[in-house]
Amino acid sequence: MAKRVTGPEIEKLIQLLAKVPGLGPRSARRAALHLIKKKDQLLGPLSHAMGEAYDKVKICSRCGNVDTVDPCTVCTDIRRDQSVLIVCEDVSDLWALERSGAMNAAYHVLGGTLSPLDGVGPDDLNIRSLIDRVGEGVVREIIIAVNATVEGQTTAHYITDQLAGLEVKITRLAHGVPVGGELDYLDEGTLTAALRARTAI
Amino acid sequence: MAKRVTGPEIEKLIQLLAKVPGLGPRSARRAALHLIKKKDQLLGPLSHAMGEAYDKVKICSRCGNVDTVDPCTVCTDIRRDQSVLIVCEDVSDLWALERSGAMNAAYHVLGGTLSPLDGVGPDDLNIRSLIDRVGEGVVREIIIAVNATVEGQTTAHYITDQLAGLEVKITRLAHGVPVGGELDYLDEGTLTAALRARTAI
CATH class of the missing domain: 1.10.8.420 (RecR Domain 1)
Incomplete structure (x- = not known):
């Protein structure tokens, strides 16, 4: 002014x-x-x-969620299946996945993705605590729900490597056509993935 | 959630x-x-x-501006020409007009427009205080800077009527092509107004 x-x-x-x-x-x-x-x-x-x-406000020392109690509402929810652990990049992803209501699982927030160019290495993410958590022996499946970006996929690979040897099933989110999405607007990579992962009707 | x-x-x-x-x-x-x-x-x-x-926060008892002092920063600014009074609908309009930097005038915020359908009559707007202010004899020109809507124009007419008899020049904002605007996207009313009010180059 x-x-x-x-x-x-x-x-x-x-x-x-x-x-x-x-x-x-x-x-x-x-x-x-x-x-x-x-x-x-x-x-x-x-x-x-x-x-x-x-x-x-507190950051949950167990999963990285944002809450006013530590451990957070999600970690202390006894109705959740603590044997399934969804690993995501950010708290906003945890909240988004939770809104889908599709799973009744526990979460682990990495706090970002590996990005050597930005100086983000494994020690800057909550990967050590993830491995410790899996080592407790309760977790049976880890769903790696990172973004479908280069950094996200690199991070997913790194985590998979680190968890090798632990008795846990590792899965990732399916690639495919977004619900309500129009094929004409989708990139070739997504269409290729959707075709390859086609399911019987 | x-x-x-x-x-x-x-x-x-x-x-x-x-x-x-x-x-x-x-x-x-x-x-x-x-x-x-x-x-x-x-x-x-x-x-x-x-x-x-x-x-x-306070509403200026003189002009209706939002400020932390009453009378407000604008009303107490001695460098302003208090003989020119810009009448606008809302505080946001006052701030917008002031950002243009075109005038060094005083302001009067009506707090809305006449709208019988919504039950807004003259007593719901700061019209009485405007007339009192003009009656003080300092104001020489009133620039009615209301929106170019039906309600705005109705309000402008009402104020002009109310001020009849007082020795004050009443003007309104020019209608025309917005600076940077493309003719093809303008409505007929604006184009008609711009043609009628054409100026010599």
Whole structure:
């Protein structure tokens, strides 16, 4: 803004909101004005919720999930089948897989993928703790649910190598046509994978 | 989510973030995880900034702007020409007009437009205070900078009527081709207005 039109506290709020993914400088201003308009319904509760999250958030020391208790809600859920362990890159992947409701398994969040160019090696990921966890002898199957990217696949291979010798079944997510997806828009690699993994009707 | 995967505090944070304009349920989760990852750089400061804004925000009793002081930064800016008053619908319009840097004027925020169908009458807008302000005798020109919508134009007409008899020049924003706009994408009304208001080169 050329000249100041509002107080420094509100400008600070706009600046910080602009750093939230999904918001830019323009939508941050709109968001700030909306929050101020809904002062008691939204601004106050959101400020409180952020303070609560700031004070209480913990990274689960067992699986890497984000929660307010450690071990996390997922790790302490006795109704889950702890013999199946889904390994994913990020907490957002854990939440996404959980939304599918397809499995009633335990999780292990790697915290990223191997990426030598970015200086991310095995020690930067939660791989050691994964192997320790499998070594406890409860886990029977590991589902490697990493992204279908080069880094994801490299990481999957590395983990498979590290787990060699342990008595555990290792699987990975199927490749194929996304549900609702149109063939015309899919890349050749996906179509090849979908054809090769075709199933009987 | 089918089953709980994280603490209630974090779910509450996600729920509230989803109400921020520009964020939906999915991007709210992404935003929450980003905030938690950047706990000390972003979550803490943003929580603090929201608390500050909550405690200190005021609506300027003179012009309707949002600020932390009353009268606001714009109203108390002695370098502004208080004889020109830009009347706009919303605080976001004030900020947008101010970003253009085109005028060094004072503002008056109506807080909406007349809309009988939604039950918004003259008494729901800051029209009385506008007339009082003009009656002080300082204002020489009123620029009615409302949206080019039916409600906006109705409001502009109503204000013009109300100000009849007061010695003040009333103008409105020019209609025309937006800078950078392509004629092919413009509606007939805009093109007609742009042709009628053509200027000599």
